[in-house]
Amino acid sequence: MLKSLKGHFLVASRKLNDLNFYRSVVLIVEHNEQGATGLIVNRPSSFSVTNALSKYFDLPKLEDMVFMGGPVEPNGMFALHNAGDLEKAQEPIVPGLFMGSSPDVFEQVIWRISEGDPHLDFRIFFGCAGWAPMQLESEINRMDWLHTRTKAEDIFEIDAYDIWDVLLKRAMEERRFLPQEETAHPEWN
Helix, strand or coil, rough: CCCCCCCEEEEECCCCCCCCCCCCEEEEEEEEEEEEEEEEEECEEEEEEEHHHHCCCCCCCCCCCCEECEEEEEEEEEEEHHHHHHHCCCCCCCEEEEEEHHHHHHHHHHHHHHHHCCCCEEEEEEEEEEEEHHHHHHHCCCCCEEEEEHHHHHHHHHCCCHHHHHHHHHHHHHCCCCCCCCCHHHHHC
């Protein structure tokens, strides 16, 4: 088994043609001998957080879109957030990034959203991605996925429509054998 990829992005390779994951970026939130779980971070839906949660919460009008986290548990809701004070018993996925560990934490994140907390960064997801034991390792060995370490700011600051290109480039650069520096004498290469 590979070492745990919790806190890494999986970046779909150009050859991965599975429609569920074509050009996708998946944040791995859990990876152990029982398998792996992640959230696709570059699939915004066509409905807002306000509309998606209106039957459960009274929220102000928010422009933030709900993301489609993956084909597993499509009715399940997940929250990524940076409110470490809400996560007393859970380790962050990476420093400054948490996944709502319980319905209570999810609700507290939603209430902070509704109150307009200026320090709260969040994303709401429907569904997740999942792999059986050794399935993800097999897909990585087949070169279906590249992986690169996650930074919390990647989730909240890189545009969802650009993140695949940005992280594919990063993952490819991390795997280069030779430096790709500009030279005044290309014939020396």
